[in-house]
Amino acid sequence: MGTILQAKNVCKQYEGNEVLKSISLSIEDGEFVAIMGQSGSGKSTLLYNFSGMDTATSGHVFFQGREITALSEEEISCLRLEKMGFIFQSANLLKNLSIRDNIIFPGFLLGKASPRELNNQGEILMKRMGIFEIANHDIKKVSGGQLQRAAICRALINNPIIIFCDEPTGALNLAATKEVMELFNKINREGTAVMLVTHDARVAARADRIIYLEDGEKKAELRLGKYQDEDSLPREKNMIEWLQGMGF
Ligand SMILES: Nc1ncnc2c1ncn2[C@@H]1O[C@H](COP(=O)(O)OP(=O)(O)OP(=O)(O)O)[C@@H](O)[C@H]1O
Numbered sequence: 001m002g003t004i005l006q007a008k009n010v011c012k013q014y015e016g017n018e019v020l021k022s023i024s025l026s027i028e029d030g031e032f033v034a035i036m037g038q039s040g041s042g043k044s045t046l047l048y049n050f051s052g053m054d055t056a057t058s059g060h061v062f063f064q065g066r067e068i069t070a071l072s073e074e075e076i077s078c079l080r081l082e083k084m085g086f087i088f089q090s091a092n093l094l095k096n097l098s099i100r101d102n103i104i105f106p107g108f109l110l111g112k113a114s115p116r117e118l119n120n121q122g123e124i125l126m127k128r129m130g131i132f133e134i135a136n137h138d139i140k141k142v143s144g145g146q147l148q149r150a151a152i153c154r155a156l157i158n159n160p161i162i163i164f165c166d167e168p169t170g171a172l173n174l175a176a177t178k179e180v181m182e183l184f185n186k187i188n189r190e191g192t193a194v195m196l197v198t199h200d201a202r203v204a205a206r207a208d209r210i211i212y213l214e215d216g217e218k219k220a221e222l223r224l225g226k227y228q229d230e231d232s233l234p235r236e237k238n239m240i241e242w243l244q245g246m247g248f
């Protein structure tokens with residue numbers, strides 16, 4: 001497996017306040033990594049600094065071997081559009097566009113596929129995510145779970161190699177959370193790496209690896225999923241013990 005993302009001693013300060021304290025972390029091809037930690041521990045900051053949405057105060061971040069901490073804003077924007085997908089707690093879809101047009105919009109911005117190809121790709125994604133029947137709907141007339149599925153389609157339209165998700169299920173009820181998480185697992189099985197911030201242990205339990213942050217430091221790491229040996233503790237028990245150890 002190759003390394004997609006490598007962070008070396010990443011520090012972030014806001015007004016002298018150290019929010020990330022020398023974090024080193026790698027994400028491998030096709031991995032599913034969950035970031036947990038209490039409110040204010042630096043989870044979102046980590047995600048933004050790793051994906052080039054924000055710039056570290058010191059340290060280095062490499063994306064496919066290329067140092068993104070050394071790129072211009074324009075270069076990083078192109079890289080993000082082409083190689084990364086983003087999903088947040090709220091879907092943030094554009095109000096005046098249909099679900100379909102919202103989904104294919106980043107494809108137009110990238111400008112590498114024809115409108116016809118983008119429409120086809122959008123349709124395939126909507127079918128996979130179970131929202132094809134609402135393709136032409138106004139975004140105000142669909143449920144939160146459907147909006148979030150549309151946001152997932154939009155994040156996938158340019159075939160990213162990794163998707164970054166900040167509390168993607170934070171605004172969803174239990175049933176919609178389960179459905180959306182099943183989609184993330186499906187996307188990941190098909191080869192897209194996922195880096196996902198969550199407060200929800202049930203959500204994190206679907207990852208291959210959980211990183212636990214405390215006050216801007218990487219406090220602990222738990223390997224699950226594809227890393228778990230056959231003879232180790234059952235997945236759920238392993239995780240519950242780990243979370244208890246972290247004071248949850
Ligand atoms: N733009 C900013 N300016 C100043 N301080 C910031 C900024 N962004 C984040 N912080 C501070 O950095 C710390 C970490 O914030 P961050 O948003 O990364 O936490 P989090 O773990 O994602 O929390 P939550 O679970 O509530 O989303 C907090 O103390 C926050 O107040």
Ligand SMILES: [Mg+2]
Nearest residue numbers: 043044045166
């Ligand atoms: Mg956050």
